[in-house]
Amino acid sequence: MLKKIIFQFLALSLIFTYSAQSAESGGMPQLNPEFWISQIFWLVLTFGLLFIILSKFILPKISNNLETRKSQILENIETADKQREETEKKVKEFDKIINDTKVEAKNFFNSERQKVLDDINNKRLSLEKDIEKEIIKAEEEIDQLKKTSQEKVTKIAIETSSDLVKQLIGEDINKSSLSAIVEDLSKKEMEKHNGI
Amino acid sequence: MAANPMYQFNVYRIGPEIKINNIDISFTNASLFMVISSLAILIIFNLGTKRSIIPNKIQLLAELSYSFISKMISDTAGSKAKPYFSFIFSLFMFVLFCNMFGMIPYSFTVTSHIIVTFVLAAFIFIGVTIIGFIKHGLGYLKLFVPSGVPMVLLPLIVVIEIISYLSRPISLSVRLFANMMAGHTMMKVFGGFVVSLGIVGGWLPLGFSVALTGLEILVAFLQAYVFAILTCIYLNDALNLHH
Numbered sequence: 001m002l003k004k005i006i007f008q009f010l011a012l013s014l015i016f017t018y019s020a021q022s023a024e025s026g027g028m029p030q031l032n033p034e035f036w037i038s039q040i041f042w043l044v045l046t047f048g049l050l051f052i053i054l055s056k057f058i059l060p061k062i063s064n065n066l067e068t069r070k071s072q073i074l075e076n077i078e079t080a081d082k083q084r085e086e087t088e089k090k091v092k093e094f095d096k097i098i099n100d101t102k103v104e105a106k107n108f109f110n111s112e113r114q115k116v117l118d119d120i121n122n123k124r125l126s127l128e129k130d131i132e133k134e135i136i137k138a139e140e141e142i143d144q145l146k147k148t149s150q151e152k153v154t155k156i157a158i159e160t161s162s163d164l165v166k167q168l169i170g171e172d173i174n175k176s177s178l179s180a181i182v183e184d185l186s187k188k189e190m191e192k193h194n195g196i
Numbered sequence: 197m198a199a200n201p202m203y204q205f206n207v208y209r210i211g212p213e214i215k216i217n218n219i220d221i222s223f224t225n226a227s228l229f230m231v232i233s234s235l236a237i238l239i240i241f242n243l244g245t246k247r248s249i250i251p252n253k254i255q256l257l258a259e260l261s262y263s264f265i266s267k268m269i270s271d272t273a274g275s276k277a278k279p280y281f282s283f284i285f286s287l288f289m290f291v292l293f294c295n296m297f298g299m300i301p302y303s304f305t306v307t308s309h310i311i312v313t314f315v316l317a318a319f320i321f322i323g324v325t326i327i328g329f330i331k332h333g334l335g336y337l338k339l340f341v342p343s344g345v346p347m348v349l350l351p352l353i354v355v356i357e358i359i360s361y362l363s364r365p366i367s368l369s370v371r372l373f374a375n376m377m378a379g380h381t382m383m384k385v386f387g388g389f390v391v392s393l394g395i396v397g398g399w400l401p402l403g404f405s406v407a408l409t410g411l412e413i414l415v416a417f418l419q420a421y422v423f424a425i426l427t428c429i430y431l432n433d434a435l436n437l438h439h
Contacts, residue, residue: 028205035226055283
């Protein structure tokens with residue numbers, strides 16, 4: 001601080017010595033007081049007008065512009081945020097819808113498959129039952145046929161054998177004894193045939 | 197006469213002599229450059245007030261300087277200094293444009309005259325003092341009594357503080373004036389060397405001159421900035437009494 005003051009005094013004294021000299025040699029035109037009043041007058045006039053015009057008309061506009069830009073930027077950021085949130089919501093909804101439809105489709109597919117499978121099963125079961133019935137029937141028929149056929153064969157065998165004997169010997173033989181023999185033979189034959 | 201490095205600071209009348217009550221207020225070259233600087237500021241900043249969300253170059257310039265000075269004021273003098281924004285803005289721009297117009301060859305540097313800078317500094321000094329007394333009353337005199345100083349030293353410190361306070365307008369005005377004058381004189385001297393040394397030896401001072409021009413443009417900006425920031429600091433003293 002002291003240094004500054006000393007410097008200022010030095011500068012001042014320099015100016016004053018210069019001004020003393022300038023009277024003689026013309027030295028620094030700055031120290032010629034001829035136009036000082038004029039310079040002060042024009043400085044006050046121009047600077048005053050500049051200050052008034054700047055402070056009344058131009059600076060408020062600039063500050064206004066800056067404010068509006070700031071507020072607009074804030075507003076834009078706000079709306080952008082809002083829209084982003086909305087988009088996120090929409091995306092979530094969309095995802096949800098897709099998920100739901102997927103689940104629905106899966107459920108539908110599963111239920112339909114189940115239905116078809118059940119249907120097939122039912123049909124197969126009924127078919128199997130029918131087939132079983134048919135088989136049983138057929139087996140019964142076969143059994144009956146077997147029985148009847150054996151009796152018939154025995155009868156035919158007895159008749160043919162009696163006919164043969166009649167032709168060979170020329171007389172009737174007791175039919176009951178003949179049938180006993182034939183039955184015995186056929187039984188043996190049947191056993192052989194059936195592999196018992 | 198043109199070889200005299202001080203010749204560039206001569207003030208001369210342009211047009212007729214204007215006298216009011218025997219006081220000479222003629223239009224001079226100094227007045228001309230004051231008017232040119234003010235008009236340039238007004239034109240540039242008026243072009244910068246265009247209402248558009250995305251600023252063009254001039255608007256960007258205007259808005260950047262607005263926020264630059266606004267930041268400078270709030271950094272040095274706090275939020276209380278906001279009402280003085282337009283004054284400091286005008287002051288900074290006026291000094292800056294006067295300095296910059298002075299850099300054009302054969303032009304006149306308004307701020308290289310002690311009377312101009314002294315009037316500005318004295319106005320700031322008186323204004324700041326009035327603001328200080330309005331804000332704090334007689335309590336503003338506490339500015340001269342720093343706290344935490346031993347009682348023995350107090351008389352000395354108070355005297356020094358008062359001298360330093362009173363020398364503010366001088367230091368403020370002489371700083372700007374001396375810087376501008378010294379720079380321009382030096383450029384003129386080097387320019388004179390270029391002419392006198394001719395095509396053989398003139399290249400070195402020419403190089404110096406070019407370098408000095410760059411330096412002077414820096415100084416022109418810096419001095420305007422210093423002028424404005426010191427005004428802010430004085431304003432800060434008046435608005436927020438720290439001592």
